[in-house]
Amino acid sequence: MVEVFSSNEDAIVRVKATLLVKDSEDSPPKKTLRVGTGFFVSQEGHVLTSDIVEGAGRVWIEHHQIYYLAEILGHDAVSNLALLKLKTKPKKFSFLRVDERPVLPKPGTFVVALSSALEFPPSPGIGIVQGNESNFGNKLFPTRMLRTSVSVGPGEVGAPLLDLNGRFIGVVYAGLPDLRSSCILPASAVLRVRDDLLFSGKATYxxxxxxxxxxxxxxxxxxxxxxxxxxxxxxxxxxxxxxxxxxxxxxxxxxxxxxxxxxxxxxxxxxxxxxxxxxxxxxxxxxxxxxxRSKKKIVSSPPPELESIVPSDQNSTVPTPTPNAVPEVKDDESSGEDL
Structure with a gap:
C-alpha cells in the first residue's frame, strides 16, 4: 500500500467551489463553500471530481498547498461526477489512467482510497470490496455500484480507489456512514461518463x-x-x-x-x-x-431511503447531488416507471 500511495500521491487534489445559496425567497443569498477530492486524469490538467460544482461561481483546486483556478468542462448529477480543466497546471504532477474494466472486482479484493479529507494533505485509506449492488432498499442505482469497507468522511467523495497493483477501480460516489462503508462508481461507468463530459459537457443516457x-x-x-x-x-x-x-x-x-x-x-x-x-x-x-432519456424521466432528488448516504463533502446548507437517477420498483410489482 505504501508504494501505491507514494506512486499516485501527486495525482490527488482538493477541490473547492463557492456558490450563493438562499435559505428562502426573502432571505439574502449566503456564500457557501463545497469541498471534495479530485484527481488528475491527463497531462493536460483535466481533473475528475464529484458533482460539487453545480451552480458554482468559482472553482479551484489545491495541489501541494498551491491554488489553481479551474474551468468546469461538464458535470453530471446522475453519476455524481464533474470534469474540470486547470487554467494553469502545476509544474509537477502525475495522473491516473481511467481504463475500461468490464469485470467488477470480486468481494474480498483489497482497495486503496486516495483522498484529501477536510484540510488534511492527501492520504490513503484501505478496505475491501464487500459486494456489488444495483439498489439500496427499493431504490435503484443508475448503474451497478461497488460496496466497500472504506469509510468516507467530509471532503472524501470524489476520491479514486485503486487495487494493490495500482490499477484504477472507481470513484467514491457516496458514503454509507451507518455501515462505515461506501458506494463506488466502477471504472467502466466512470470512463463512460468522463468521455461524455469531455466531448459534449454533459452525459446522455x-x-x-x-x-x-x-x-x-x-x-x-x-x-x-x-x-x-x-x-x-x-x-x-x-x-x-x-x-x-x-x-x-x-x-x-x-x-x-x-x-x-x-x-x-x-x-x-x-x-x-x-x-x-x-x-x-x-x-x-x-x-x-x-x-x-429526457431530463423529466430522471429522478432529480435523493429518495428518503438514501438521505444517509448522500455525498458527504458539502455544507449542510447546500443541496446534495443526486445519488440515483432511475425509478423506484419493487419485487413482484410493476415498476410504474419507464426505463
Missing part, C-alpha cells in the same frame, strides 16, 4: 420506453418481465411485448431489475441494442434503436 416487473418462479427463481410498452417509445413497434421475459440486453444478462437500469446506463442513444427475450418456450432476439 438511453431510454428503452418500457416498464418491468420482477417475478419469482420455482423453476428459475427471480426473473424480469416486461410489464408495459409505452407509446411513441423506442420499444413500441420493435416487437417487444408485455409478458416477455428479459434474458439479455446488449452485453448484459438480466436477472434482476437493476440489470435493466445498468444496461440503460451503458447503452448509447441512437444505437441499436439487442434484447434477448423468452416468449413462451422460445428465445427471441429483438433489436431496439434506443433514444435519449
Amino acid at each position: 438511453a431510454w428503452f420506453g418500457l416498464t418491468v416487473t420482477s417475478q419469482i418462479s420455482l423453476e428459475e427463481g427471480l426473473r424480469v418481465i416486461v410489464d408495459e410498452i409505452l407509446e411513441d417509445s423506442p420499444s413500441a413497434g420493435s416487437g417487444l411485448r408485455p409478458g416477455d421475459q428479459l434474458l439479455k440486453i446488449g452485453d448484459f444478462a438480466i436477472k434482476r431489475r437493476g440489470d435493466v437500469a445498468n444496461a440503460s446506463f451503458f447503452a448509447r442513444p441512437g444505437q441499436f441494442v439487442n434484447f434477448l427475450v423468452r416468449r413462451e418456450s422460445e428465445e427471441v432476439e429483438i433489436p431496439v434503436r434506443v433514444t435519449k
Whole structure:
C-alpha cells in the first residue's frame, strides 16, 4: 500500500467551489463553500471530481498547498461526477489512467482510497470490496455500484480507489456512514461518463420506453418481465411485448431489475441494442434503436431511503447531488416507471 500511495500521491487534489445559496425567497443569498477530492486524469490538467460544482461561481483546486483556478468542462448529477480543466497546471504532477474494466472486482479484493479529507494533505485509506449492488432498499442505482469497507468522511467523495497493483477501480460516489462503508462508481461507468463530459459537457443516457416487473418462479427463481410498452417509445413497434421475459440486453444478462437500469446506463442513444427475450418456450432476439432519456424521466432528488448516504463533502446548507437517477420498483410489482 505504501508504494501505491507514494506512486499516485501527486495525482490527488482538493477541490473547492463557492456558490450563493438562499435559505428562502426573502432571505439574502449566503456564500457557501463545497469541498471534495479530485484527481488528475491527463497531462493536460483535466481533473475528475464529484458533482460539487453545480451552480458554482468559482472553482479551484489545491495541489501541494498551491491554488489553481479551474474551468468546469461538464458535470453530471446522475453519476455524481464533474470534469474540470486547470487554467494553469502545476509544474509537477502525475495522473491516473481511467481504463475500461468490464469485470467488477470480486468481494474480498483489497482497495486503496486516495483522498484529501477536510484540510488534511492527501492520504490513503484501505478496505475491501464487500459486494456489488444495483439498489439500496427499493431504490435503484443508475448503474451497478461497488460496496466497500472504506469509510468516507467530509471532503472524501470524489476520491479514486485503486487495487494493490495500482490499477484504477472507481470513484467514491457516496458514503454509507451507518455501515462505515461506501458506494463506488466502477471504472467502466466512470470512463463512460468522463468521455461524455469531455466531448459534449454533459452525459446522455438511453431510454428503452418500457416498464418491468420482477417475478419469482420455482423453476428459475427471480426473473424480469416486461410489464408495459409505452407509446411513441423506442420499444413500441420493435416487437417487444408485455409478458416477455428479459434474458439479455446488449452485453448484459438480466436477472434482476437493476440489470435493466445498468444496461440503460451503458447503452448509447441512437444505437441499436439487442434484447434477448423468452416468449413462451422460445428465445427471441429483438433489436431496439434506443433514444435519449429526457431530463423529466430522471429522478432529480435523493429518495428518503438514501438521505444517509448522500455525498458527504458539502455544507449542510447546500443541496446534495443526486445519488440515483432511475425509478423506484419493487419485487413482484410493476415498476410504474419507464426505463
